[in-house]
Amino acid sequence: MLLTVLSGLIFSIVLVLFGRKFKAKWSILLPILPTLLFLYFAYQIPQISEGKSIIQHIDWVPSLGVNFDFHLDGLSLLFALLITGIGSCIFFYGRAYLKGHPYFDRFFGYLLLFMSAMLGVVLSDNILLLFVFWELTSISSFFLIGFNNDNPDSRKSALTALGITGFGGFFMLLALVLIGNIADTYTISELFTHRETILNHELYPLIIGLLFVGAFTKSAQFPFHFWLPGAMKAPTPVSAYLHSATMVKAGIYLLARFTPILGDHTYWNTTLLVVGGITMLYAAIHSLFRIDMKAILAYSTISALGVLTFLLGLGTREAMIAVSVFILAHALYKATLFMVTGIVDHETHTRDITVLSGLRKVLGPVALAGILAALSSAGLPFLTFGFIGKDLIYEATLHYTIPEWIWILTGLAVATNIGLVAAGFMAGIKPFVGTLPQEFEKVHLPYKSMWIPPLLLAILGVIFGILPALAGDFITNTASNAIWGNDTASHLKVWHGFNTVFILSLVTLIVGSLIYFINKPSLSKLQAVERLNNISPQRIITGYANDIVRFGQWYTNLFHNGYLRSYHLKIILFAEALIAYRLWLSGPINVDFWTLTYPDWYEIAIIFILIGAIYLVVTTPSRLTAVVGMSVIGYCICLIFVIYSAPDLAMTQFTIDTLSTVLFVLVLYKLPPFINLTSHTVLIRDAVVALGFGVILSLVAFKVWSEPISTEISDFYGENAYLLAKGKNVVNVILVDFRGIDTMFETVVLSIAAIGVYSLIRLRLKSSERE
Known part of the structure; x- marks a missing residue:
C-alpha cells in the first residue's frame, strides 16, 4: 500500500x-x-x-x-x-x-x-x-x-x-x-x-x-x-x-x-447533530438563490456534507448504513454534475442558468448525464442510487433513540432534501430544457474524453439504483460495519414496501420539483440575499483575520524594525527577564563565599585585559581598532580555557576568533575609517543591560555552585558514548549523535536560507515591478 x-x-x-x-x-x-x-x-x-x-x-x-x-x-x-x-x-x-x-x-x-x-x-x-x-x-x-x-x-x-x-x-x-x-x-x-x-x-x-x-x-x-x-x-x-x-x-x-x-457520547453526538443540521439546511436554502451552476453545486455540496455530519451525530446503526451509502451516491452524482457544468462552461462560456436553456439539442450525451445525475440527486424511486440514499436518511431519523426528537429531525432532513432536489434540477436539468437560444446554436459536443466520464458515472448511479446489492454487499456494507464498529447486517433493496419512508421520499420529490418550477433565480434575488453578508460567518471570521493582520503589522513594526542592534537588545532583555524569573522561583542562593577559591594574579591580569579590551571596543571611533579589541577578548577567553584544562575548547576558540578577525578586516577595510558614535543615553542604556546580564549570569554560577553535584547525565554519556555511538570522544558523540536532531534542524535552517539566497540571485523582475 x-x-x-x-x-x-x-x-x-x-x-x-x-x-x-x-x-x-x-x-x-x-x-x-x-x-x-x-x-x-x-x-x-x-x-x-x-x-x-x-x-x-x-x-x-x-x-x-x-x-x-x-x-x-x-x-x-x-x-x-x-x-x-x-x-x-x-x-x-x-x-x-x-x-x-x-x-x-x-x-x-x-x-x-x-x-x-x-x-x-x-x-x-x-x-x-x-x-x-x-x-x-x-x-x-x-x-x-x-x-x-x-x-x-x-x-x-x-x-x-x-x-x-x-x-x-x-x-x-x-x-x-x-x-x-x-x-x-x-x-x-x-x-x-x-x-x-x-x-x-x-x-x-x-x-x-x-x-x-x-x-x-x-x-x-x-x-x-x-x-x-x-x-x-x-x-x-x-x-x-x-x-x-x-x-x-x-x-x-x-x-x-x-x-x-x-462516539456514542452525548458531547460527540449532540455537537454533530447541531452543526450538521444547521449546515445542511442553511446551505440547501442558499443553493436556491444561486444563478451560477458551480455556485449551486457548491452550496448543495455543503448541504450534503452537513447531512453526513448530521447522520454521524445520530449515531445509530441505520445512520451508519445511510452514511456509507450516501457517501457513494453523492460522489457519483455530484462529480457528474460538476463535469457537466464544466462542459457547458467550456462550450458556451457561461454558467448562468438564467441564460442557459435547450442545450440538449446540441449536447445530447451531456444532457443525458446531467439529467440522470439530477434525478439521482433528487432520489427518483426505483431507478437511481440517490433514492436509496434518501430512503436510508429517513430510515435513520425515524429510528432515532429519543422519540421526542424523531419528527423534528425527520422534518429537518425532509426540508433539506427538498432544497437539494430543486438545486439538483437547477444545475442538471435547467440548462438542457426549453428553447435553444440563437447564440448557442453553433455549440457542439467536445472531445469524447470529456463527456464519456460523466455519462459513465451517471449510468453507474442508475445501475446501483436498479441493482443496489452490487454496491451494498461489496462496498457500502463493509464501510458501515467499520463506522459502526460491529456488523450492521445491511442489505440494500430497491423496494421496502409502501411505508412512511417511501411516503417521505415521494413528498420530498414532489415538493422539491414544485419549488424548482416556482422558484425563478435571478440576479436581483441573489443581490437581496447577499445584503445579509454583513452578518455572515465569512464577514465575521474575515474581520477577525483582518484584526490579526493589523496586530501582526503593529508587532512587526515594534519588534522587527530591521536594525540588528535592536534585535540583540530585545533578545538579551528577554533572556535576562526569563533567567531572573527562574532564579527568583528557585529560592535563595546559599553560598559560603569564604570557601570559594579566589583567582591567582595571572587570572586577575587576564580579567583586567578583558575589561580594557571591552572598553576599547565600545569607545573607539575606528572600525579596525574595534576588530582588534574583539580579537583580544577572544584570545583572553582562550587563555582562560587553557588555565582550566580545556585545550580542545581553547583551540576551537582560537581558530574561530582568528578566522573572524581576518574576515572582519577583509570586509571592513574599504568602509569609512570612523564610526559615528551613538549618544551617551544609548551607551548608558546598553551598559546597564550588559551589566545586568553579567550579574544574572554570575548569580546563575553561584546558584549552580550551591546545588549538590549530580553526575547522572555525564555518567550516562560516558557509559553510552562508545556503546551506542561507537565514538571515544564524548563531546563529539554528544554533538553528532545524541544531539543529532538539533544538528539536523540547524542543517534545515541553513538549507532554507540557501534556497532563499539562490531565489534572490535568480530573481528576474519585470520592468514594472522594478519601478
Missing part, C-alpha cells in the same frame, strides 16, 4: 522532469496511474467484503511512535475506490478540458500529489502519519484552487482555503497527540481497545472539540463553510474532484473513522 500512496508523488517528479513531453505526445499516459490504482483496490473488494482487512507496517521513527502503518478495511476501501475511480474519470476529463494550457503538466503534477495525499489520509493507520497526509492535502489543494494564478480571485480563494483548513489542522494535531498520549499508542486500529480510557478521561471534551475544528474546517461545516464556494474559482476538474469525492470528504472520513473510538 505504501507504493500506491507514494506513486503520485513519484510521477509528480516525473512530470517536473518531462512535463513538455506530456503536454503533447505522452498526455494519453496521464490517466494510466489512477486507473491502475483503481483496479488494484477493486481487486481487494472480494477479500474486504468478507470482513477481512489488509495491514502493512513499516518502521519510520519507532522511538516516537511514528511509523508507516497502513490499514485497508471497508471504510478506507470505499474512499480509496472513490479517490482512484473518480480520479481516473477526472484525469481523462481534465486531459481534454485543459488541452493547450501552458501549465498543463503542472496541473496534473498537483493533481497526482493531491491524489496521493488523499490515499495517505484514508489508508493511514498511524494518527501522526494521517496528519502528515492531511496537511499535504491542504497544501496540494492550495495549488489546485489557485491554479489560475493570474486571477486575483483565484489567489484569494486559495489563500482562504489554505488558511481555514490549515487553522483546523493545527487543532486537529493537538487532538491527535492527546489521544496518542492518553492511549499510549498512535496506531488507529489499537485505539479501539482504549476507547473507555479515552471516553472517561478528563480531557475528552477538549479532545473532541479540537478534533471537530479540524474536521469541520476541512468539510466546510458551518461556520467554516464559506471557503468552499470561493474555491469554485478553480478549474472545473479540480472542483469535480476535490468537492465531490476527495478533499471535502476528508473531514467526514475523520469523523467516521473516530466514531467507534470517540
